[in-house]
Amino acid sequence: MGKRILRRSKTSKATAVSPANIAFIKYWGKKNSKLNIPFNDSVSMNLDKCLTTTTVEFNPRFRSDKVIVDGKELAEDKKLRVLNIIDLIREKSGVSYGVKVVSKNNFPSDSGIASSASAFSALALAGSVASDLTLSEKELSILARIGSGSASRSIVDGFAWWKKGANNATSFAAQIAPESYWDLRDIVVVVEKMKKKSSTEGHGVALTSPFFKTRQKNLQRRTLGVIGAIKKKNFLKLGELIEQEAIELHVMAMTSNPPIFYWNKGTVEIMNKIRKWREVGLTGFFTMDAGANVHVICLAKDVSKLNSRFKRLPEVLFTISNKPCRGTQLTNKHLF
Numbered sequence: 041m042g043k044r045i046l047r048r049s050k051t052s053k054a055t056a057v058s059p060a061n062i063a064f065i066k067y068w069g070k071k072n073s074k075l076n077i078p079f080n081d082s083v084s085m086n087l088d089k090c091l092t093t094t095t096v097e098f099n100p101r102f103r104s105d106k107v108i109v110d111g112k113e114l115a116e117d118k119k120l121r122v123l124n125i126i127d128l129i130r131e132k133s134g135v136s137y138g139v140k141v142v143s144k145n146n147f148p149s150d151s152g153i154a155s156s157a158s159a160f161s162a163l164a165l166a167g168s169v170a171s172d173l174t175l176s177e178k179e180l181s182i183l184a185r186i187g188s189g190s191a192s193r194s195i196v197d198g199f200a201w202w203k204k205g206a207n208n209a210t211s212f213a214a215q216i217a218p219e220s221y222w223d224l225r226d227i228v229v230v231v232e233k234m235k236k237k238s239s240t241e242g243h244g245v246a247l248t249s250p251f252f253k254t255r256q257k258n259l260q261r262r263t264l265g266v267i268g269a270i271k272k273k274n275f276l277k278l279g280e281l282i283e284q285e286a287i288e289l290h291v292m293a294m295t296s297n298p299p300i301f302y303w304n305k306g307t308v309e310i311m312n313k314i315r316k317w318r319e320v321g322l323t324g325f326f327t328m329d330a331g332a333n334v335h336v337i338c339l340a341k342d343v344s345k346l347n348s349r350f351k352r353l354p355e356v357l358f359t360i361s362n363k364p365c366r367g368t369q370l371t372n373k374h375l376f
């Protein structure tokens with residue numbers, strides 16, 4: 041499943057739409073920070089309400105490279121990160137023209153949702169098709185990973201397993217199960233109205249945490265546990281493991297040098313409420329990526345009950361309810 045061979049096309053413009061994903065097992069720490077080769081495998085689910093659409097055009101008439109995100113030209117450092125992927129595509133395809141990249145997110149930019157996963161996966165597919173490259177799913181996952189590690193997982197449909205691999209050619213994501221396999225939900229509970237802090241900073245100091253080594257030892261068992269729970273649709277097992285994982289990631293961040301605190305009081309309030317509600321039979325489990333907002337994983341039957349409770353809490357700004365969805369796809373709805 042999930043293998044996607046792209047048809048060659050003669051057009052120099054292509055558009056892709058791609059989801060963000062929530063990590064059940066987190067990528068935290070890089071063995072190679074240029075190529076985003078991680079220390080550990082990670083596991084995720086795509087989020088159908090958190091999408092990035094990106095159009096890429098190579099054109100001999102473009103004098104300079106332009107990158108526009110949500111209506112604004114990107115700052116130089118972020119633009120260089122995008123052009124690094126464009127240059128890899130130019131190298132592979134032999135296309136040397138100027139490029140125009142236009143990208144937009146359908147989720148609020150202040151929602152703290154990682155847009156690098158959806159952004160770099162969309163860029164990898166749109167850029168390669170625009171340059172007439174035919175890449176397999178594996179090759180796309182590798183290309184997206186070089187842009188942002190978590191983007192390697194968004195290429196794949198449904199639930200993804202990014203195997204750390206040993207080098208550039210062996211570090212990529214593959215499917216665990218398609219989106220239709222399990223109707224799991226992720227309610228993103230937004231408690232912080234600001235841009236997500238960079239996770240790149242966190243990766244850089246991950247090894248300074250005294251818990252890093254212990255984590256690496258425990259991770260293989262937990263990762264296989266999460267994959268097994270997805271395959272068996274064992275919700276309670278999955279929930280137990282993803283909460284352990286989320287707490288561990290944030291303890292690592294808090295004990296790094298310098299320490300990084302992603303949580304705010306809303307984060308703690310939601311975690312406490314989720315645990316309390318579980319005691320009375322309303323079952324959700326929390327996980328957080330590199331930010332304060334809480335992803336509450338639950339079954340479809342509990343989404344509206346949980347949502348109405350979240351809406352009553354003063355710390356909650358808004359929520360976004362997601363289902364699992366396909367990975368990066370081509371579309372003909374170009375942005376320019």
Ligand code: DP6
Binds near residue numbers: 062068188
């Ligand atoms: C906590 O993929 O954003 O969300 O490779 O530097 O772009 P870069 O990092 P990024 O890291 C994601 C960290 C995380 C966990 C995860 O998604 O696995």
